[in-house]
Amino acid sequence: xxxxxxxxxxxxxxxxxxxxxxxxxxxxxxxxxxxxxxxxxxxxxxxxxxxxxxxxxxxxxxxxxxxxxxxxxxxxxxxxxxxxxxxxxxxxxxxxxxxxxxxxxxxxxxxxxxxxxxxxxxxxxxxxxxxxxxxxxxxxxxxxxxxxxxxxxxxxxxxxxxxxxxxxxxxxxxxxxxxxxxxxxxxxxxxxxxxxxxxxxxxxxxxxxxxxxxxxxxxxxx
Numbered sequence: 431x432x433x434x435x436x437x438x439x440x441x442x443x444x445x446x447x448x449x450x451x452x453x454x455x456x457x458x459x460x461x462x463x464x465x466x467x468x469x470x471x472x473x474x475x476x477x478x479x480x481x482x483x484x485x486x487x488x489x490x491x492x493x494x495x496x497x498x499x500x501x502x503x504x505x506x507x508x509x510x511x512x513x514x515x516x517x518x519x520x521x522x523x524x525x526x527x528x529x530x531x532x533x534x535x536x537x538x539x540x541x542x543x544x545x546x547x548x549x550x551x552x553x554x555x556x557x558x559x560x561x562x563x564x565x566x567x568x569x570x571x572x573x574x575x576x577x578x579x580x581x582x583x584x585x586x587x588x589x590x591x592x593x594x595x596x597x598x599x600x601x602x603x604x605x606x607x608x609x610x611x612x613x614x615x616x617x618x619x620x621x622x623x624x625x626x627x628x629x630x631x632x633x634x635x636x637x638x639x640x641x642x643x644x645x646x647x648x649x650x651x652x
Contacts, residue, residue, distance in 0.1 A: 432456050432457070432476075432477040432478060432546055433456070433457045433458075433459060433474060433475075433476040433477050433478075434451055434456050434457070434458055434459070434476055434477065434478045434479070434480060434542070435459045435460070435461065435467065435470055435471060435474060435476040435478070435479045435480070435481075436448050436451075436458055436459070436460050436461075436480045437460070437461045437462070437464075437467040437479065437480065437481045437482060437485065437490070437493070438462070438481075438482040438485075438508065439462050439463060439482065439484070439485055439486055440482075441462070443482070443508075444460050444462065447480060447538065448460060450535050450538065450539065451538075451539075451542065454539065456542075459474045459476060462485075462486075463485055463486045463487040463488065464485040464486070464487050464488025464489060464490065464492060464493045465487045465488050466487075467479075467481065467485070467488075467493050468488070468493060468496045468497070468608070468612045469612060471496075471497055471501075471503065472500075472612055475501075475503075475568070475569075476503060477503070477504070477546060478503065478504045478505075478506065478542065478545055478546055479497065479503055479504070479505045479506070480506045480508065480542075481493060481494065481505055481506070481507055481508065481525075482507075482508045482509075483507055483508065483509045483510075483511075483520075484510070490507065491523055492608075494507070494523045494524045494525055495523065495524065495604070495605060495608065496605075496608040496609070496612065497524075498523075498524040498605070499592045499595075499601065499605035499606065499608055499609040500568075500588070500591055500592045500595060500609045501568075501595060502595070504526045504527075504545040504546070504548070505524065505525045505526050505527075506525070506526065506527050506528065506529065506541055506542065506545060507520045507523075507525040507527070507528040507529070508528070508529050508531060508533075509528055509529070509530055509531065510530070510531045511530070512530050516528075526545055526548075527541055527544070527545055529541060559591070559594035559595055559597070561594055561597045561639050561651060561652045562638070562639050562652065563575045563576045563636075563637060563638060563639070564594065564633075564638045564639055564651075566587075566590055566591050566594040568591050571584075571587055573587060573590055573591075575633075575636040575637060575638045576636075576637075578636065580632055580633075580636060580638075581632070582629070582632065583625075585610050585611070585625055586625055586628065586629045586632070588609050588610050588612075589606060589609060589610045589622075589625060589626065589629060590629060590651075591609070592605065592606060592609035592610075593606075593641070593649065593650070593651040594651055597639075597651055597652045598650060598651075598652050599650055600644045600647050600648045600649065600650045601648050601649060601650065602647060602648040603619060603622060603648050603649075605648070606622055606626075606648065606649065607619065607621075607622055610622060610625060626641065626643075626649060629641060639651055639652035640652065
């Protein structure tokens with residue numbers, strides 16, 4: 431049984447999608463705005479997210495960016511717009527697939543099965559990331575270097591997990607702000623600087639991979 435997060439501001443749509451997938455044996459988690467969607471994703475760690483593009487409080491686009499900052503959870507976007515440009519835009523955002531509204535139940539079921547099949551049991555939002563001597567496990571909220579635990583605050587851990595999910599890649603500051611403070615509408619960039627400075631010191635002390643500031647862009651680990 432897979433856990434699927436269904437996000438749409440229309441209760442009827444959430445009810446229809448949830449009922450259909452629930453009948454197929456999936457566990458359904460729901461959200462009706464973007465901010466709650468990110469919180470539910472962090473709390474429930476679903477196997478798949480079905481996400482409407484137009485949401486209150488935070489757009490579907492921003493939700494995709496927030497999820498991608500911390501995990502590779504498969505995302506199926508729902509959109510009312512059509513055409514190749516819309517498809518390219520959604521895929522560039524980080525969505526794995528998309529459906530144009532209105533869509534049929536059989537097509538939705540087929541897309542869900544395909545995404546879960548491609549993800550497979552080994553590709554999970556809560557998978558442990560390993561970079562050299564560093565290990566980061568979102569399931570236990572534990573990070574360690576050569577088996578020795580890193581003492582991190584919850585925010586430091588969220589930042590480290592976001593960086594460790596994409597080793598060697600530069601993650602921009604906005605993505606890190608969303609990862610570190612998922613419940614804040616407009617987190618202060620100065621918070622990021624201070625927390626990353628402390629995180630860098632802790633990593634250096636343990637001999638972990640280096641946290642690098644790429645000037646004007648963001649940060650990368652390793």
